[in-house]
Amino acid sequence: MRPLVNVARLHAIRPLMYLGLPWAITAFSLAVNLVIFGAGPVSNTHRYTGAASITFIFFLFMGVSSVGRTLPFGMALGVSRRSYYLGTALLAVTLAALDGLALTILQAIERGSGGWGIALHFFRVPYILDGPWYLTWLTSFVGLALLFGYGMWLGLVHRRWGQPGSLIFLAAQVTVAVAFVLLTTWAHAWPEAGHFLTTLPAAGLTGLLAVLTAALFTGGYATIRRVTI
């Protein structure tokens, strides 16, 4: 337990950078949105800017940098790879839950204020972040964790196999996607696939994303086991 806590503390040494920055950017972006849209003539058309994606993109970067130079530093201080990974993953999941909650709260405020008074939908994304608050929270949580986990795995692949490794990693993902498309086409299964996607409730999608997240974290763990510094 102790090593895991130490890892979390290690990441949080510069808390403002790690925890505050995404919100600073989001706040700035929201302010910009309000100014731009608020300055124009009053209108009732709903504008969806979905710039809450800033937080999501940020989690991707956080994942990558969480296995940047903090990893060799942590290992030098005697943290095993296993502890480092678990500690970081726990931190990621905690942050995802907290930031997801914050997004949910902000969305509620937005809804309650009629889109900040100007029908602006900054925190509300149709279909995905559009339902009851607990689903918004769950989906945000899973989405943020997914992106962090993906970033971690990518960062670890890069550390272990360098640039060629990262390229192969990305190429492999593209290949899988292409193979999926080809397979679906060959099996003439597009109608079924389309039907499946359009009738899938948001909660179902969240479930799929959760499975993908678990797979990503597992992949990252397998990669860190033999990382050397």
Place this chain on the structure above:
Amino acid sequence: MTHAISVAGLSRSYRGHLALDRVGFEVATGSVTGLLGRNGAGKTTLLRILAGQEFPSAGQVLVCGASPAESDRVLSRMAFIREDQEYPDIKVSHAIRAASWCYPDWNAELAQRLLADFSLPPDRAVKKLSRGMRSALGIVIGLAARAEVTLFDEPYAGLDAPARQLFYDRLLAEYAEHPRTILLSTHLIDEAAGLLERVVVLDRGRVVLDAAADDLRGGAATVSGPVLAVDDFIAGRSVWERRETGSQASAVIVGPLGDAERARARSLRLALAPLSLQQLVIHAAARPAENTLEQIGA
């Protein structure tokens, strides 16, 4: 546990290159051992494996009786200070704080004293430190950790001679007051010679010498003077090197010299100078196939 570090049959190969070749040696608990050898001999690879940062290709490594890789228990009792340590974007004080969490025997007061000794500004970003100051930071962490097993990999990069002496002095003081097992890799052998109880010499991935430092001292000497006298004196002895210019010559002879032989050298007007530990190590490394210890008569 008599041996804090125990290495047997350790090999590590990278694509086409054998960095360590069946390395085996032991480090007694609470002793100071020098890991010596030229650049590229394999010292850093060996230390990284001991610290669990790199994996062996073959062989066994035990630290405090267990394999270090991925063992939180063993790793928390070990400090590894390397010259090319990567730090995240943090300040000196952050690095010190982080270290204080991770080492159970950390001494904060010692850390502060050492920071002052090396004139390290706590608020400076680590990435803005000069090479010497980064080394000093590593040394501060390594000493204040008071880890049972402390590994140093040429920790003095960029430090000038006075700062290096400060390191040796602090290391000695700390070791005297709080004994621990120390493995120090260096190629500045003579500077640290007094501290080392044992030396393990690597050359091209192999152990070529593993002996007590005191067993080696006095084991070889340079004899110099008039050519004929030198050749007369060295006849029948094991000679490592012989050079001459004009009517003068100098040779490195191996094996202990008794009082009678010394007197004879004096009578022949020959100068005798013992080989320093550094020179002994260099010669031993250059002759991996020979049994240096036997020749020295240790």
Place this chain on the structure above:
Amino acid sequence: MAGLDEGAPLFAQIAERLAAEIADGGLAEGERVPSTNELAAYHRINPATAAKGINLLAAGGLVEKRRGVGMFVAAGARRRLLEQRRAEFTERYVQPLVAEARRLGIDINELVGIVRNSSDIKVNDVEGDITV
């Protein structure tokens, strides 16, 4: 390493220097001998090496341990060391002197004369003191 060289094992040199100090009167009988850590710090050597040197003296009966306090010069240590030096004197100093004189063609009478003239040394037999 203050005053130590690479010509012989360090522990032996430590023992020799302390013995010389005792023989020369620098360390009196019953006086405390520097501790292992003090010697190590001064000479910049490993404390284990310093300890080995002191133990060598202890084995020879020249210093003794007083539990909890430290190592002290044993009674009669100085006398024993001077006796030892006297025994070695001939082989160490006189024989090389004679051999060198022979090489230079100095005969024995001339040699004795040189020794007498060149020294202001008085050897006080009773005390074993050497005053210059």
